[in-house]
Amino acid sequence: MRALVITGPGEAAVQDVEPPVAAPGQVIVDIERVGVCGTDLELFTGEMNYLRTGRSWYPLRPGHEWCGQVTALGEGVDRGWLGRRVTGDTMIGCGRCERCRAGRHHVCADLAEIGISRGYAGALAERLAVPATALHALPDQVDTTLGALVEPGGNALRAFHGAGLRPGERLLVLGTGTIGLLVALFARSRGVEVHLMGRDAEGLRLARTLGFTGIWTRPTLPATVWHAVVDASNAAELPALALELVEPARRVVYIGLAGTPSTLDTRDLLLKDVTAVGILGGSAGLADAIKAYADASVDARPLVAATVGLAQTAEVLAGHRPDGAGPGPKIHIDPRL
Structure with missing residues (x-):
């Protein structure tokens, strides 16, 4: 499959990589939309603190604001997820420690962040593997633009x-x-x-x-x-x-x-x-952000200036604003383009 890979400071390109396979407890999501975040920019420029502490390293596959459709299930996953439109939590805790058991998995000592840290491949790709426990279903009222705005919304x-x-x-x-x-x-x-x-x-x-x-x-x-x-x-x-x-x-x-x-x-x-x-992470706010988008009490779509294909992502990370972009601060990527 195609995926964006950052190989060093200021160096990124779309590469052909092996597609993910769902491990037990995981699903595979066909990605429909991804938001480019300030964290992605810092990973691209090399300014991200995690790169100095060893929590992140190159090569790196970014992307943590996403939505898509579940197309494959790993062992032990409820079959009801198959075919569902979803987004997901960026913060993946161990699930076993006291913090995780208390609902504070976003500060787990063994935390991995999708597309950011611990080598967890991100969503700027055609497909993404993600734990089923991190998924949030999207109602029909939440389109792909809003779906990729759930994470910052949380x-x-x-x-x-x-x-x-x-x-x-x-x-x-x-x-x-x-x-x-x-x-x-x-x-x-x-x-x-x-x-x-x-x-x-x-x-x-x-x-x-x-x-x-x-x-x-x-x-x-x-x-x-x-x-x-x-x-x-x-x-x-x-x-x-x-x-x-x-x-x-x-x-x-x-x-x-x-x-x-x-x-x-x-x-x-x-x-x-x-x-x-x-505030670190949107984990505890994701469900309510989805509700606010679904009931139209909050319409965040004007914040998205443009949606471009995966091949243009490196230019966006380098600071290029797509031709015809609106005034919003957010650029979205459609990996299917």
Whole structure:
């Protein structure tokens, strides 16, 4: 089958590889759509921290935001999965340790991440092997575009829940990339007053077309009460700003990752009695993200700027924006093309 393989920093190409065979407990999924994520970009450029710690290595087959159809079953898998449209959890725990048994498999000490770590082949390919325990069925109302947005949607929904907001309260989201906009969409659907801060007016244009009116840059940000702040940016200075801006005794949520270490003064955290929440992975949010897409309370499709074939993936990873792409931050890949 065809699959995208990253062989080193800045080096990626479609190769013919052996197709996966379903091991006991696994299924084979024919992939229909894959989202290109910032993590994929860091794996391609070589900037991903996992490459320095040995958790990831080249050659590497990326892709962890996906959907497709189950076409083969391994031993012990319920035959009801055959033919189902599905997406799946990126985080694959051992299933045996205390963390996994308690539902915290996303922080398992032996965690493997599909298309990211421990050599687990990803979805930027024609087919993917995945444990049946990681699958989530997609209802008919969730098309392929939304299906490949479930994984980032789960992350964003966890970030929103981490903010601890009630309807009518005010949220500030730092960053207008895919995750920031998804946090804003989920928050608005739950009755929260949403504001977004971006780098410049151009970057905030899509947020405005999505119907958000609280659109700011740092110089224009109003002095008001922020009942929660979500940092969904990759700017090293914004974690400290989130803490500075949030209302005392409320919450800041950190889901963005900067390329260099971020610092904040824990004295400010303590003296403001602020709760800081870190979000790793969308596991606990996937099911509810699917429900929100299915009932149309959240429509994330405008975030996808273009869908291209597998052969164009290396160009996308190298920073090329497809001709005719819309304003959204997300590029999708159809491995069938």
